Amino acid sequence: MAVRGKLKIYFSYAAGAGKTCAMLSAAREEQKDGMDVVAGIIENRDRPETEALLVGMEQIPPQEISREGTVMHEFDLDRAIRRHPELILLDELAHTNPAGSRHKKRYQDMEELLRAGINVYTTVNVQHIESLQDLVVSITGLSVHERIPDHVLDSADQVELIDIEPDDLIDRLNRGKIYHEQPQGQNASGFSPEKLIALREIALRYTASQLNRIALQISSQEANQEHYSNEHILVCLSSAASNKKVIRTAARMAEAFHGDFTALFVETPETKGLTQKNKTELRANLRLAEQLGAQIATTYGEDISGQIAEYAKTSRVSKIILGRSHSKKSWFGNTNIMDKLAAASPNMDIYIIPDTQPSLYNRFPQYRISPRLSLTSTFITFGILLVCTLIGLWFSALGFREANIITVYILGVLLSAMITEGRLYSAATSIFSVLVFNYFFTAPYFSLRAYDSGYPVTFLVMLAASFITSTLTMRVKEQARQSAKKAFRTEVLLETSRKLQQAKDPAAIINETAQQMVKLLDRTVIFYSVLPGSLSEPLIFPKEDSDANLHIYTSSSERSVADWVYKNNKRAGATTDTFSAAGCLYHAVRGGDSVFAVAAIVMENEDPLEVFDKSLVIAMLGECALALEKEQLNEKQKEISIQIQQEQLRANLLRAISHDLRTPLTSISGNAGILIGNSGVLSEEQKTGLYTDIYDDSIWLINLVENLLSISRIENGSLNLNVQAELIEEVIAEALLHLNRKSNEHIIRTVLSDELIMARMDSRLIIQVLINLLDNAIKYTGTGSHITVSAKRDKQMVVVEVADDGPGISDEAKTRIFDMFYTADNIRGDGRRGLGLGLSLCKSIINAHGGTFAVHDNFPQGALFRFTLQAEEVNVHE
Template identity: 30%
Template sequence: MNERRPDPDALLRMLKDDEKTVDAGVLKIFLGMCAGVGKTYAMLEAAQRAKDAGIDVVVGVVETHGRWETEKLLDGLEVIPRKSVEHRGSSHADMDVDAILARRPQLVLVDELAHTNPTGWRHRRRYQDIDELLDNGINVYSTLNVQHLESRADDVERITGVAVRERVPDSVLAKASEVEVIDITPAELLQRLSEGKVYAKDRSIVALQNFFRKGNLVALREMALRTTAERVDTDLRSYRQRYGIEEMWPSAQSYLVAIGPTPHATRLVRWTCKVAQEHGARWVAAIVRRPGALSESQERHLQSAVSLVKELGGEIDWIDDDDVVNGLLTAAHRRNAVTIVVGKPRRGGLFSFVTGAGIVSRLIARADGIDVSVVAADDGESDDAKPKASGSYPMLIQSGPLAYVLTIATSVVMIGIGLLLLPTIGYQAVGMILLLYVSILPVLAPRGPVLVTAVLTAGAWDLLFIPPRFTLTIGRLEDQLTFTLYFITALTSTWLATRIRRREQVIRRREQRTEQLYALATDVNASSAVADIVDAIVQRTQQLLDADVAIIVRPDGAQDSDIQMYGSFTPDAKEYAVAMWVYDHSRSAGSGTETLPFATARYVPMSVNDRCVGVIGFRPRTSRTRSFEDPGVIERVVRQAAWSFERMRLNDSVSRVRQAEESERLARTIMNAVSHELRTPMASILGSASTLEEVVGDNLSDTQRQLVHDIRSSAERLDDLVTDLLDMARIDAGKVEVTQQPIDIRETLDASLGDFLPLKDGRKLFVEIDPPSPPDIQTDATIIRQVVRNLVGNAIDHTPPGTAVSITVAVRLEALAITIDDDGPGIDPTELANIFDRFVRGPRSTGSGLGLSIVRGLVEALNGRIVAGRSPMGGARFTVTIPLAPQ
């Protein structure tokens, strides 16, 4: 049978993609190896050609970087004005998506696909803006460097040593209808750099010494070309699949190796991997699942081959088919494989015909347009891979000696019935009855007993019924033809019935597995408790794999004593050690694997996003576990279990975060209320203490005067705490009022430092302003005064008497930088990470622990940032950088 049915999953994906793209726009990406190759230039040239063809083209955003050649290509194109957004006193301009949607052009140009939008934009990333444009039916041209692809970013960082911050998912490239690679040689790009056509001269020198080294460019160019080649190969497979093209299009070399439960399967895998690497080609392993059970040695051989494929970085394609040749050709067409690699059979001739071992010959005969490489097995390898037929098919009469006895006995009965009916209906009618019996028998019994029955009944018909009776001679030509047709019909019906039964078994097993996996997904997704998830996994796994399940989960940061165990069996100490090895190494181990095979169960890591969340163990309930030969089933169960436990973990995390937020909100409410309630009595206490000191201070004794001083001092400290709490509450609520106005930074500093003068305890205070006579700057004077006051006060509180505090102010066109250094003991490096957290106090601090938190909140209200570190003076350094609004 030469039929190859399309993959239903692939058809479903194509239908869904077609539904999505009916009204959606088309995305074209101009891909390059790095900046400066001419992506924007090529995009603008394509836009000009589109405009000349009558297409309505607008420019959403294009970055020319001051290159006049690129700017010239903008002539004649409508440019959508950029949109400005105010955020914390600063103005940011970027692409106006709403204006483009209102304009509704046929084509819009959106440069730098990996760009990150300013804070306050509707979408965080520009590719999300593009998605919205596409969803509204607008076609988009965009540009992208290969290093910004998520799958390539880590490789680029290893090659160039430069971390890639802006990344886009590979799905963005996959959804593009067309990808055009803009390719120039590294020598040409270096020449452009040296001529200042990419960056300014000073930046070009730095770039040539870092990212744009020739070796880096060669690697990036290869990466861009390989990415494009992979995309082209994917497009080719999709095209062939969409239009049902079965003939092979050998656009690129690729290998498909057929592996099975044989001892030389691993040799085939190694040979294919080696040849594919030598030719720089893709390779994939194909396993055809046929009805029937595998022996223990066969399972071991298959598992070894599967493990080796994964170790060598190959993929595995599982195909359910009763015909190995048909399954391999289906996989080859699905993967667009140019060469199929198979093992050389150990026997041939008549044995191959009788046992169906002539797979290689049939494959070569049917592999139109596909090369077949036959690899010989090692002489020392034993051929113990012949499948067992016993118990393979659920028939009324099972294979074995009893099957022969039953079929022969039934045949004797039918022959006896024929002898009784012979005088009435004649020998030809008796032959038809026996033929009907032989035709029905393949549905009830295996092939071997059916063939014996066919020979027995044919011989009995010749000997006992056909004239001359009781001889093997057939006199009439008609009887000779009937006898020959009898044999042909018996053999054909046996072969067809066996094929139908095997195909039925394949379809039934596939349907059962699909239904059980769907039921597993439904059950675990509907579960809201860990116990329900475990029950669903245990129940469905017993049906799928006929195995007991142990699930071992270690919560984040938990000790060994806190490990949680679920399931239908509990591992002993030895099994538990295997499970912990799997957890630590994120690799499968145990029964049926090459690692720690002494275990009675197979343990598989439950991984989510390259993080192991637990281990799941499968222990066969009987000595034969059919589905254990199919790691695909186990992988699906493990993946479902892993995501289920990850979902529960995330739900718990969300619940804890909500509780923490609620607790923090309640604490803020209480602090606000208490702070406001304390304000009035604090003012009364301070006023009374001041009055006592001023009015009757001369009439008080020394002890009384000290007590009044202590009252006033403590009240002032408490009033400072109340002020800090109110400031913190204001910052948390986002109610910091920012008033941008021209200020004299020197006067602002004098007002900030006036509270500390005159200096006490031999302290020194140095102030340096650059330039010495700075111009007025546009910012909030009140916030600047409070920031400087808090930081200087913090430096005085944490340094011993006689030390110095230095304040350096640098006024630039775009930013204000304030640096405060002291020569005290400095900050413990372990405290730097949380130095700005609220209520964090140093070992010598007597404050509330809110001062630096308030400073950070005030600085961020001005869109600035504050950094703590070690000062050249030996103590602590705090650097505040605040962007300045244009005047």
Template identity: 30%
Template sequence: MSEGFPTDPTRPVPRKRGRLKVFLGMSPGVGKTYEMLRAARRRKAEGGDVVVGVVETHGRRETESLLRGLEVMARQPIDYKSRVLMEFDIDGALARRPDLLLVDEYAHSNVPGSRHPKRWQDVEEILAAGIDVWTTLNVQHLESLSDVVLRITGVRQRETVPDGALSKADDIEVVDITPEELRKRLAEGKVYVPETARLASENFFKVENLTALREMALRRAAQTVDDQLVATLREKGVSGPWAAGERILVLVGGDAMTADLVRTGRRLSDMMMDAPWTVAHVDRPSAAASDATRAARIADALKLAEQLGGRAVALSGDDMVRAVMDYAHRNNVTQIVLGKGRDSRLSELFGRSLAAELLRSARGAAIHVVTDRTTEAAAPPPPRRPGRPDWPGYAIGAAFVAVATGLALMLDQSFERVDLGVVYLSAVLAAGVLYGLRPALAAATAAFLTYNFLFLEPRYSFSIGSPTDILTLLVFWAVALVTGYLAGRVRDQARRAQRRASAVSALLVASQSLTDADGVTDTARVLAEQTAAAAGAKAVVLLPEGEDIALAASAPKAETLGSAAMAAARWAWERGEPTGHGTGTLPNTSWTFRPLEGVRGRAGVAGIEADALASGSDEERLALALLDQGAVALERARLANDAVETESLRRADRFRGALMNSVSHDLRTPLSTVLGASTTLIDYSDTLKPEVRDDLLLSIREEAERLNRYVGDLLDMTRLEGGGLNVRADWVDVRDVLNAAAERVSRRLETRVMTRDFPAQLSLVMLDQGLLEQAVVNILENAITYSPDGSTIELAAYEDRGSVVISIEDEGKGIPTPELERVFDKFRRMDQPSDRSKGAGLGLAIAKGFVEAMGGRIAAASPITNGHGTRILISLPKAIATHRDLL
């Protein structure tokens, strides 16, 4: 079962996770590394196996002195931009496997080309291998606090650690000193060199900054201690008010506040004793499609939520308030967090903002409104993927207005009273239907101005002479805007519905193709083709092969994977997590690999070319849905193969049991006869009469021949069952085969008579002469066995247009009609099971197997005449059908 899903030997054996201890400080220079090394020296003095994986001393002599006597691992050189940089050697640490490993600077960013982008991810792999780790961290490097630290200190932290990684720490030790003492150390040059220390003291290391950071460090440590206490009380079943009663829902909409809202939700969760929290985005089916920037922000926010320990969900509904409140009621949400941008005064006056609507509808839930703010160092928006520009729509809309103007001028000259506004409305409507909302609004404005300039008095001027014309013009403009707006919305909704229908159709086609696929390899090929079509890029599928995985299919053409890509694919297979480009593991490869998780286990790995799918796009969702379907299809195909193999083994076991039962009886009888007769001849040969001696010798020969037939039948059936039958076809005259078979059984006829009825001419047939002869011999011996003495056995051959037919007919008692369908089964006898003198019941089964192996057919008919007799027919196909005039 090297390829089975539930028990796959290629997967690593789960180990007990190592313990993580974090030395937490409010800022650089508080002595985190120093305290970690002191504790490590104490552990080593107690006999512990302690190894320094990586420690940054920053030239501090006190810290360097603590490294003496400790085993320090060599670092791994990595080439980057024509430079050799030294990084933590994770493979060396896994090979060394100490009891305790020291890894400094938990938030450090690794050099591009490393296995993981971040050191905290290296630590996760070390912990998963069962090794205890001690590390250091400054509180400002926590992801959820990065925006708070930016407002306090004015410095954006580029190296961050997800809060979920710190929450997994088994122990947190706060290394704390007062801000005044830290500034004193800074002035003495114990943190930075003098010039750098002076600049730092005037900026980051202000007393107010350090005080705020110290408070955050102490609060974060206290929160972890409280979490551990709650966990302990829960394990012991102590009752009390738990924070699980609070549930937080964060609403994001893809604006500039999205990431801040997610971090706010995390901080609110911390303040509420790690309350469960969820980040949700409401997708409105009737709304226009989001642009690439908003979609990317939403996707990044959902990923950030998962990194910070929250859940990510996507809601759907035109009524956003109802969709949110329905979810809140179903999931017992008690806190709702949303952002409030710059809503118009009119919206606020009529209470149409989302915040106001939720305040009116919320029952039993608190609403937290986060206001918009402008940061000094806002992160740049994600790059927009190239798409279809809007300028053709504007140009066509202007052309529609121009055509409408020409038509209006003609009508105005030909008729006295014509409603020319309808002509312009038609142009606006056409622009909205064909090119969407914005071109329609632009066309409405152009139509408004043109209609005013050309057709309202005074003409050829934008001034309006009559108050009635002002009302007419305003009504026309309003109608044009509403018409364009509605037409654009209908068009956008139609396009979104079309995309959804296309996605559903693609999934249905893929599902049908995967269902029709024959075997695991064919399923992998179909999955690669469908994924490549959905992503519009190259796709590969890798399947388990022995103790490794191997490339099984690729599309749209054959691909080969380099060593880096194969390493990423193996990681995805072994760990069950996405790897490669755009992930946190081996991101420098040109592929993104995802494990194919089936219902019962991991079925394989799929890879998609880098940058093929925009994060959060419809194409990405379609591709992921295809991969989920493909995983189930691969699992189903593998299970089908296993079922076939299991059925083959079951049939083989049943055949083996019947075979052993047959051997134990059918072979023992002739062996006993041969043994008894030969013993009698040896012991009493001098006293036996010649006729008795001849009778014993005849018995030995007959039983030996019967034994030889048994063994031959068993060997032939073994070849059939094991698939080892080798058909050597050649042009054969069936009459020669029948004559040879008749000669082989002639001695067993005794008083029976065999007649032969062959035509003068018979077409040659492409077949294996040896197999056909053995099949005919088996049928003849069966006819002889079940025919009475003095009866006739007829051996005949004839042909029709498409085949040559062999007929073997006897005058035995025949086969009961219910038994005709089972007469060719293995070990099938027409007499009592105790009657072993007539063979093991394999002759006809072997004949059937040989005939079908040559492409022929075999059938039995009974009774033939007066309720007696059996006819066996063998039909052998011709290579070329004979014309009816030649028969």
């Protein structure tokens, strides 16, 4: 991964202060010192000073983009990355790229250059800082649309203030030094001395704040600790356009106090009734808070002040920033959200920022009720009115009073509100109930007139009761719906966590995460797993009943967005400022700086994600990243464990070889020396004895080396079985031919239940097993002992046994006899110490064949080793 490049920003309070010339001059000095410097994009506006500084400096050819007949020359990001200079110059960092570009803003191009390891020099005016926008507007009266988030300057390695006296700046402007096309002597809006002085003061303060922040970071790093502040700033989000001013104020306060910054959105039952315009504003405010460094949090509840207070107490918030509410006080008490919040959180500082537009936090927010007309609901409404009227006529015939009939109609309004969809039908039921009651049950009957002077009051009370009943019923329905939705979301999140814990491999983790995302969002989800250096083929998880052509979301253009997200560890795609024309929203499934997968949510023809859904998706992807990281760590741990075991095996082998091979090697070399130096003195009988000792020791060494090689192949996983059908009789006979010479001192016989017993095996390895078992029987039993090799068919298996009538094996030794480097007795029957590899090797070979290996007591005495192999049918006709 490339080392991140360094960023230096030339900062000033107005255009024409000399930022571009200062940047070019510094770049030329770096070029003289041998640095590879390239001009990416310079807005020179035909200024002679700028043109002179560009002479002799390589420039990236601009990219020509045609829009509505106009050709624009823009910075070519891809060419700059391919060129990959040490230093690149980018003028006007707040510039907005044309539609269709990879990034919406030039500062995002700059961030990609830094991630590629390229150093960047750039220029910015104070008017373009997002958190200072409201201050700039209040001074100049002009709103700047090209802005950059504060974190861009916060991430800068150097910020150099380019200062000039306001009078000198105005003089330069009047002489046409700043804008070449402006006639000399003509001033521009916003360049009065008073305004420039105010802007200059803001720039100086902001630069001082940045220098102080950098100094704090350096001192914290030198002290090897993180800077800590007990200040926690909470700003409340709303759908008002003026909420941006509240967010910027909170961001400046968080910067001034060096505290944590959180933006809270309280989702209420009325949130779904917001107009599309308000939803767009809410998403814009949410994105602004993210750009200014806020941690986004979402809660749900009808009592907004209570939700804010509860979150503030839980998160240890010290200061709450609110926009001014327009709700008025009621006769029955305080309904103003600030008053209620102050009462709920008396120990917190609450700051009220003037907010001139309606906010979502008003008690009765301005949202639009879209009447949903339904033929079914219409019939239900008229049916309820008809039933209530029939019941009323029945009650009237029975002599019941009018109050009882009114109760029937109020019950009808309640039923209508519960059954029908929307407020329209419950409101209509309330009005028609009064009219029908007046028509049928008040004198004069069958007329909408009323003789009794008290009837109008009765009608008003009935209408008010109907409206209140329907309103409360609709509210209960909405709360029940929201509670069910919240419970569903919580269930999905908990289920995701549980399923990810149970997932066995990365493929299962990705599959479970994708299925849960589809369940939560009801949208198609696409996942790309990370392979070494690239992404895998897309895994598509369609939503239920999806009939769209999903292959368009895995095209080369969409794949390029996924690749960009993987390489840059950033989100991109639809509803973002990077690759905004894509059909999917792409998120990196990341843990720190590592990307484990890329998740794509299909957004074509779909509304943007709601705030709460977005938070849940990020939480689910975080859980997925943790699970994938844990799986990756487990795999690495397994590899490390295997390496440790192999190292331990090598160490044990070396210790055993260094100790136990010394005796036979010393014996061979000593006997050989005696034969060489005293061949004429020794008798033939003595020579034969020495030759025999040399032969026995060398055979022991050969068998040991064979066992060592087999053990190493098994431990490394390189033991390849050449399994074929073999006759057991032939394999046993071959093993008997390779026994050592002392086998003649024992009685060895073979017992077969059938001469044509065949089993599937690698005969070379099974012969080695039989040789080890027979050698053990020879070495650990006395001269003249009986050793029996038998084989029989038992259903689908062949059972082979090697039994002796020696001293046998103790019960304690049986539990460890198949462990590597364990020997039942320190001294063998022939007085030579063994390595304890033979039986461990035998068990490994038999297990590799799919058989079993065990040791038992032989009757009446001795030991019996039994192993099984897969039987093979014998074709007697061949």
